[in-house]
Amino acid sequence: MTTTDVEAALREVLAVTEERYVANNPRSERRFRQAATVMPGGNTRTSLYYSPFPVTFVAGEGQFLTDLDGHRYVDLLGEYSAGLYGHSDPAVLTAVRKVLDEGLSYGGPNQYEVELAQEITHRFPSVELVRFTNSGTEANLFAIGAARAVTGRSKVLAFESGYHGGVLSFRGEAPLNAPYPYVVCEYNDVPGTLAAIREHRDDLAAVILEPMLGGGGAVPATAEFVRAIREATTRYDVVFILDEVMTSRLAPGGLQERLDVVPDLTTFGKYIGAGFGFGAFGGSRRLMERFDPSVPGSLSHPGTFNNNTVTMAAGLVGLRDVFTPEAARELNARGDRLRDRLNSLFIEYDVAVRATGVGSIMGLHFQRSPIVSGRHIAPAPDKRTLLHLELMLRGFYIARRGYLALPLPVTDTDVASFVDAVADVVATHRRLLR
Known part of the structure; x- marks a missing residue:
């Protein structure tokens, strides 16, 4: 496939994924429309917005979040690193x-x-x-x-x-x-x-x-x-x-x-x-x-x-x-293991994706080339949107930009399930990510 063909195919696939997401979250969509009447963009913190609309959360417990439509997510965003202790420690x-x-x-x-x-x-x-x-x-x-x-x-x-x-x-x-x-x-x-x-x-x-x-x-x-x-x-x-x-x-x-x-x-x-x-x-x-x-x-x-x-x-x-010193070491070792598993998965499927970071904080990027500074990061907005929405539809919450910050309650079982979900997305859309 040429680059133009890939871009056209990606837009078609993304449109279908967005339709599934919208159909899956009618209450959150209504709440977003209501919010937009009193807050610019329905939002009071820019980083929390993503298209077509963000889900509205109603509860959090441990490493889990529940949204207005009753969907439960493993929270791997951890309030952009602020939610280290999970929900309601x-x-x-x-x-x-x-x-x-x-x-x-x-x-x-x-x-x-x-x-x-x-x-x-x-x-x-x-x-x-x-x-x-x-x-x-x-x-x-x-x-x-x-x-x-x-x-x-x-x-x-x-x-x-x-x-x-x-x-x-x-x-x-x-x-x-x-x-x-x-x-x-x-x-x-x-x-x-x-x-x-x-x-x-x-x-x-x-x-x-x-x-x-x-x-x-x-x-x-x-x-x-x-x-x-x-x-x-x-x-x-x-x-x-x-x-x-x-x-x-x-x-x-x-x-x-x-x-x-x-x-x-x-x-x-x-x-x-x-x-x-x-x-x-x-x-x-x-x-x-x-x-x-x-x-x-x-x-x-x-x-x-x-x-x-x-x-x-x-x-x-x-x-x-x-968050004792021992807890810090254990959490960050779990993050390092996750990053290694993701990068091994991307190599196995031969896709242009890589995970960066240290310990319990990481970023997912759509490229094969090394990343040493911000100048080296490929934008890839459609691919980021596709991965984000596909993971949400599978019950995992990360940032649209591909950012993760593991909370303390996240278990090895949660990590394994996340790796499986990423593998499923990559396998499904492999031709668009190579």
């Missing part, structure tokens, strides 16, 4: 119920925040002092703000396909980005990045890096790349911010532990809140002590819900009692 629920009885908003310090801070500084040795926020976006904004304030410089070096929050996105055009003067380099490009740091060193406040691109395709940074940035930022007194909002779950001490690198600041979010809004930034005492309000001229860090009792209590129990 018993230990987290117990902690939350206790807080509900104690009271929610005190307008002052509470009994949980110090213990959560201690747990974070224990798990991540580069973090000597930590401050809480309400999201990873806020954490990154405060980390960058701190770097600019402390260094007296203005520029921020970031990387193509990087994502540090809704107003710090480097995946294509981003008109809503915070108006910092950016220097943008290619991910995993050591010579280009070092040259940019040297060129802008006199006005470069910070380098911000995801040690694995999350929303940008689950592309890991090489150890050489990360260490080269650490050495250069140290040499030129530039603040090195490691965005571990997603990746801190990939080892007991995050990817910084696996890469053996010590950043100046680390940002956190997502899963540490155990399902509730959470963010944090922390690092060296030299930088973080600038937020000490007892010292004249300190940096201000407001935020009404920074230490809200529900997040503090749930986050503490989750990090201390549920």
